[in-house]
Structure formats: C-alpha cells, structure tokens
Amino acid sequence: MAKLYYRYGAMWSSKTANTLMVRYNYLEKWQNPVLLKPKAETRDGKMILRSRIGLEAECGIVEDFIRDFRWENSNIDAIIIDEANFLTREQVDFFAHIVDTYKIPVLCYGLKWDFKSELFEWSKRLFELADVIEEIPTVCWCGKRAHFNARIQDGKIVRDGEQFQLGGNESYVSLCRRHYLSGDISSSL
Numbered sequence: 001m002a003k004l005y006y007r008y009g010a011m012w013s014s015k016t017a018n019t020l021m022v023r024y025n026y027l028e029k030w031q032n033p034v035l036l037k038p039k040a041e042t043r044d045g046k047m048i049l050r051s052r053i054g055l056e057a058e059c060g061i062v063e064d065f066i067r068d069f070r071w072e073n074s075n076i077d078a079i080i081i082d083e084a085n086f087l088t089r090e091q092v093d094f095f096a097h098i099v100d101t102y103k104i105p106v107l108c109y110g111l112k113w114d115f116k117s118e119l120f121e122w123s124k125r126l127f128e129l130a131d132v133i134e135e136i137p138t139v140c141w142c143g144k145r146a147h148f149n150a151r152i153q154d155g156k157i158v159r160d161g162e163q164f165q166l167g168g169n170e171s172y173v174s175l176c177r178r179h180y181l182s183g184d185i186s187s188s189l
C-alpha cells in the first residue's frame with residue numbers, strides 16, 4: 001500500500017544523503033522515482049540536490065510538478081521530496097491526494113522545527129497527514145541524540161530573530177535538549 005512518509009531530522013542529520021540513497025534504491029530496481037524540492041529552496045537557481053558527503057542528483061521543482069502533473073501521462077513509481085519543511089499546506093494536501101488516489105508513495109524529508117524549537121508551519125501539516133513518521137537520528141557533541149537546531153552567532157546561541165536568515169548552514173549546530181537549553185554548544189565551553 002502506498003504511504004505518505006515524513007522522515008525528519010535536525011540539521012546535519014544527512015537528510016539529503018538519505019533522499020539520494022532512497023532514489024538510488026528505486027533506480028536499482030528499474031523503477032522511476034521523481035526527485036523534487038520546493039521552489040523556496042532554489043534561490044541559487046540550481047535544480048540539484050547535493051549532500052555534504054558528495055552525493056548529488058538533478059531534481060525537479062515541486063511547484064512545476066504539481067502544475068504539470070497528469071496521471072495518464074505519468075509513469076511514476078515514487079515521489080521523493082527534500083527540504084519538505086518548505087512545502088505549503090496545500091502542497092502537502094496535494095501529495096496526500098496523490099498517495100490515496102494514484103497509489104504512489106511519497107517520501108518527504110525535512111526539518112521538524114526551527115532554531116526556536118517551534119514547529120515549521122509546513123512540517124506541522126506533514127505530521128498531521130503522514131502515514132509514517134520517522135526520525136533520522138543525529139548526535140549532539142556530548143553523544144546524546146540531537147533534536148534541536150541552534151542558531152549560532154559569535155559563538156553563542158541566538159534565541160530570537162527571523163525564522164530564515166541569510167548566511168547559510170554554517171551558523172547552525174544540532175544539540176540535545178540539555179545543551180540546547182543550557183546553551184553549551186561544545187565541550188570546550
């Protein structure tokens with residue numbers, strides 16, 4: 001039975017690498033997976049998914065896919081979406097409809113919450129609708145499971161500000177709850 005999956009993780013939990021490995025699993029079985037990311041994540045103009053460990057693949061854009069989707073013209077075995085915490089509520093609803101109507105599995109990968117540990121509006125909809133919710137684990141510097149994304153500025157945790165900030169991923173670190181709340185971002189402090 002086709003299902004809607006939400007596989008979420010903190011930053012640095014290799015979500016994109018997981019996305020690309022799942023795609024490869026489908027290709028290996030001579031199936032046709034569609035790889036997508038939301039338009040909000042294409043500010044660099046590149047339609048490519050690139051993981052930190054060096055895997056990469058071309059991808060389509062969620063908005064284009066939804067606009068052009070015609071079941072009778074499609075030959076799709078799975079839809080795999082990276083950066084799914086940027087999907088709109090309507091887009092999540094659309095992909096749930098695809099699962100239920102056309103029996104195509106949809107696998108979404110993204111963040112659970114922002115640097116204030118508040119759920120993204122969009123990942124909230126995925127938690128509401130997904131058949132399967134799984135965490136992609138990553139660890140804090142202390143070795144415990146890291147659930148939180150801390151925004152770092154001048155070596156310290158920032159707790160206020162806009163949800164999105166230019167400057168890239170370098171200013172974030174994944175922490176366990178204890179160290180997120182205490183603000184200890186590494187063992188050297």
Ligand SMILES: [Zn+2]
Binds near residue numbers: 142143179
């Ligand atoms: Zn910790």
